[in-house]
Amino acid sequence: MEKWKKNVIVLWIGTFLAGVGFSEIMPFLTIYVKSMNDMSEKKALFLSGIVYSASYVVVILVSPFWGKIADRYGRRAMLLRCSLGMTITITLMGFATNVWQLILLRCLQGLSDGYTPNAQALIILQAPKKKLGKIMNLLTTGYVSGNLIGPIVGGVFADFFSIRCTFFITGFLLFVVFLLSLFFVTENNEKIQKKDKENTVSFWKYVPNIKYLLIMLLLTTVIQAGNASIVPILTFFIRQIIGSTSHLLILSGLAAALPGVSNILFAVSIGKAADKWGVIRILFMGIFLTIAVNLLQSITASLIFLFLLRFMLGIADASTLPEIQLSITQNIERRFIGRGLSYNQSANALGSMLGTLIGTSVSAVCKIKSVFLLNALLIALSAMLLIMQISKKSRKTFS
Structure with a gap:
């Protein structure tokens, strides 16, 4: 078997286990925080929000640095750093006795983030x-499917054992990821020589089209913010539609999972289409679908229709986020792929953080449906910037 094919198999398993590990503890953070001290539910929600956001803040700040290190010393080294770092920090969360220790550990977890982008960068350079x-x-399906299964696995272990035990199990899964990366991932490590050190000082100096890259990063932020903005208000939105609380948690869980299901089912086919028809064409189709889904969600009054739209959203995500990453790598030099994807990781983390704030604040001031309209507007504006940039580039090419 060719080396790159073996790496794809191993890294798919690694991203799957990493997805399970991350998602199986997230639903219980608020309960875990509340169990540490005798506090009101309102205070626990506030503090758990800080705990949740802490790692994203660190990821936004340090991802470009780790991208530079990855370009210099190789992506396999970063896979080992991420998996071992996450193993240690998440295991230690199971021993935390107060919320401030948990916040500190979440910050340290942010320093260890980046397994999936480095796995993608390694494969891009080989395949x-x-x-x-x-x-x-x-x-992408590896991480997404892991995220789908994670909450179920975490719920079973938390119910049969304890929430603390779930952290230890997560740590074990991530240690398995470390071992897989250590013994089965191979890389042609093209280290940058000392004489090339000057060329690695400024990534932006060697980007052929900075405006294009910035627009792509903006698209990642806006699309991810749109996805994240719905998560904290989805249960309330479904309650408005059905007019009762009967089976509300089950229905909310199903609605939350549907984008991931469709993403898994259609991601490979969409990837093949991007190889055949071009990344940009598929990206614009995904953007159009994302805007349409958000607009339709703002007027839906049927639970079945909402489920259909959530399913379509997963197809839209599979047509946008991976294509943005691939487009970024196609428009920078190979030696800077690590940094390009790390900036995209920062944009993704920024979108996740801002999206949660947007969803809760806009729905509190206006109606929940206003969140969908705002998402559609922001994505449309970002798409217009991309169209203008591509048109400008085309005019320069033929002038």
Whole structure:
């Protein structure tokens, strides 16, 4: 078997286990925080919000630094750093006795983030270019499917054992990821020589089209913010639609999971289409679908229709986020791929953090449906910037 194919298999398993590990503890953070001290539910929600956001803040700040290190010393070294670092920090969370220790550990976890982007960067540098769309989307299904299964696994272990035990199990899963990366992932480590050190000082100096890259990063932020903005208000939105609390948690869980289900089902096919028809064409189709889904969600009054739209959202995500990553790598030099994807990781983390704030604040001031309209507007504006930039680039090419 070719080396890159073996790496795809191993890294798919690694991203899957990392997805399970991250998502199986997130639903219980508020309860875990509340169990540490005798506090009101309102205070526990506030503090758990800080705990949740802490790692994202660190990721936004340090991802470009780790991207530079990855470009210099290789992506396999970063896979080992991420998996071992997450193993240690998440295991220690199981021993935390107060919320401030938990916040500190979440910050340290942010320093260890980045397994999936480094896995993608490693494969991009090894796999045939004509198959990259399919492979990138395939790796995405690993993390997405892990995120889907994680809350179920975490719920079972938390119910049968304890929430603290869930942290230890997560730590074990991430240690398995470390061992897989250590013994089965191989890389042609093209280290940058000392004479090339000057060329690594400024990533932006060597970006052919800075405006294009910034627009792509903006798109990542806006699309991810749109996804994250719905999560904290989805249960309330469903309650408004059905007019009762009967089976509310089950229905909310199903609605939350549907984008991931469709993402898994269609990601590889969409990746093949991107290889055949071009990344930008598929990206614009995904953007259009995302805008349409958000607009339709703002007027839906049927639970079945909402479920259908949530399913379509997963297809839209599979047509946008992986394609943005691939487009970024196609428009920078190979030696800077790590940094390009790390900036995209920062944009993704920024979107996740801002999206939660947008969803809760806008729905508190206006109606919940206003969140969908705002998402559609922001994505449309970002898409217009991309169209203008591509048109400008085309005019320069033919002038």
